[in-house]
Amino acid sequence: MSEHNPEALQAFAGQVSASVTGGLNCALTLLGDQLGLYRSLSAAGPMNSAELAESTRLSERWVREWLYQQACIKQIEYRESDDRFFLSEEAKAVLADDRHPANLIGMFQSVVAIYDSVDTLPDCFRTGIGHSYDDKGENCACGIERMTKRFQTDQLVPDLLPRLDGLVEMLQNGVKVADVGCGGASSTIAMAKVFPESQFIGYDISMHALNRARNNINAAGVKNVTLHNAIDNPLPNDASFDLITTFDVIHDSTHPDQLITAIRQSLKDTGIWLCADIKGMPTFAENLKDNPMATVAYSFSVLMCMSAGLSTPDGAGLGTLGFHEQKARTMTQEAGFSRFKTIPYDPDMFNAYYEIRP
Numbered sequence: 327m328s329e330h331n332p333e334a335l336q337a338f339a340g341q342v343s344a345s346v347t348g349g350l351n352c353a354l355t356l357l358g359d360q361l362g363l364y365r366s367l368s369a370a371g372p373m374n375s376a377e378l379a380e381s382t383r384l385s386e387r388w389v390r391e392w393l394y395q396q397a398c399i400k401q402i403e404y405r406e407s408d409d410r411f412f413l414s415e416e417a418k419a420v421l422a423d424d425r426h427p428a429n430l431i432g433m434f435q436s437v438v439a440i441y442d443s444v445d446t447l448p449d450c451f452r453t454g455i456g457h458s459y460d461d462k463g464e465n466c467a468c469g470i471e472r473m474t475k476r477f478q479t480d481q482l483v484p485d486l487l488p489r490l491d492g493l494v495e496m497l498q499n500g501v502k503v504a505d506v507g508c509g510g511a512s513s514t515i516a517m518a519k520v521f522p523e524s525q526f527i528g529y530d531i532s533m534h535a536l537n538r539a540r541n542n543i544n545a546a547g548v549k550n551v552t553l554h555n556a557i558d559n560p561l562p563n564d565a566s567f568d569l570i571t572t573f574d575v576i577h578d579s580t581h582p583d584q585l586i587t588a589i590r591q592s593l594k595d596t597g598i599w600l601c602a603d604i605k606g607m608p609t610f611a612e613n614l615k616d617n618p619m620a621t622v623a624y625s626f627s628v629l630m631c632m633s634a635g636l637s638t639p640d641g642a643g644l645g646t647l648g649f650h651e652q653k654a655r656t657m658t659q660e661a662g663f664s665r666f667k668t669i670p671y672d673p674d675m676f677n678a679y680y681e682i683r684p
């Protein structure tokens with residue numbers, strides 16, 4: 327055995343074991359969400375395990391052990407004086423309130439969904455071929471939808487769209503819009519509700535996403551949205567769209583160059599492409615040094631985004647951080663776009679927003 331500095335070894339083992347605890351906690355946090363435990367605690371205030379079990383109609387013994395774990399990891403507060411558990415205001419936002427900007431439950435849902443693919447990922451490392459978005463199951467699509475829904479429902483229309491020159495007036499007057507890679511269609515529905523004169527077409531290649539989108543569109547009751555499976559019914563190359571939106575799609579796609587060319591060909595010369603993609607830096611060294619999201623981004627990349635981008639033998643596999651601004655500028659210019667503007671939008675930690683025009 328090689329010699330180790332005992333203190334350094336202990337510190338490193340401690341760091342790694344915190345990651346193990348984080349892995350376990352993903353499953354336990356998702357259970358708290360799915361069983362309504364956080365929501366019950368949030369609504370009722372301090373409760374003991376019997377009261378929480380009764381309010382959620384669950385077995386007290388299981389609820390008690392879950393509460394102990396949650397208190398140890400400091401997601402739930404414990405009051406020894408009367409043996410009761412409660413959520414801080416911050417915990418309510420992050421764990422119990424899906425509509426809060428700081429809520430992270432969708433992320434837990436996607437992470438746990440990806441764990442199912444651990445058995446088959448070794449083959450991906452050997453063959454180079456990744457899993458498609460649909461291979462990861464509906465829960466993964468649902469988790470992504472929960473991650474992005476709040477921004478798309480509450481902020482996209484009032485806060486972001488007015489930052490693009492003339493866009494709101496265009497949409498009010500009635501134009502044709504494609505939301506490419508629409509996922510569960512939260513963005514498509516949010517825009518369609520506010521701009522009834524415009525026609526929206528959501529495109530996606532994932533059956534899970536399209537099914538979720540169909541249900542969400544029906545539930546919202548919007549009549550100016552249609553859905554296309556982009557595999558059978560791709561973007562037309564007839565310069566017919568006034569606006570095309572992509573929210574976190576390009577870095578995930580197997581052929582981003584072809585997709586960008588298709589976007590250019592289906593957009594009018596006067597049209598706008600609003601592109602949101604993950605904030606990244608051009609090199610790994612820069613991301614390692616200066617990108618606070620690098621660890622989570624590379625983790626999602628191996629398990630989800632790069633994997634999806636490599637799900638065909640000739641896939642590009644850009645990776646979660648691979649469609650950074652510099653790459654976006656180069657690739658869009660190569661596809662025939664001539665104007666590129668970054669839209670400043672600080673509240674979003676993950677995404678950068680680009681206004682791209684022919």
Ligand SMILES: C[S@@+](CC[C@H](N)C(=O)[O-])C[C@H]1O[C@@H](n2cnc3c(N)ncnc32)[C@H](O)[C@@H]1O
Nearest residue numbers: 459474507508509530531532535556573575579
């Ligand atoms: C990370 S998800 C984002 C979904 C949605 N825009 C959102 O913000 O919640 C990426 C989506 O892009 C879709 N996608 C990937 N490549 C595509 C392509 N070539 N055409 C249409 N959709 C595509 C995936 O199926 C997936 O639904």
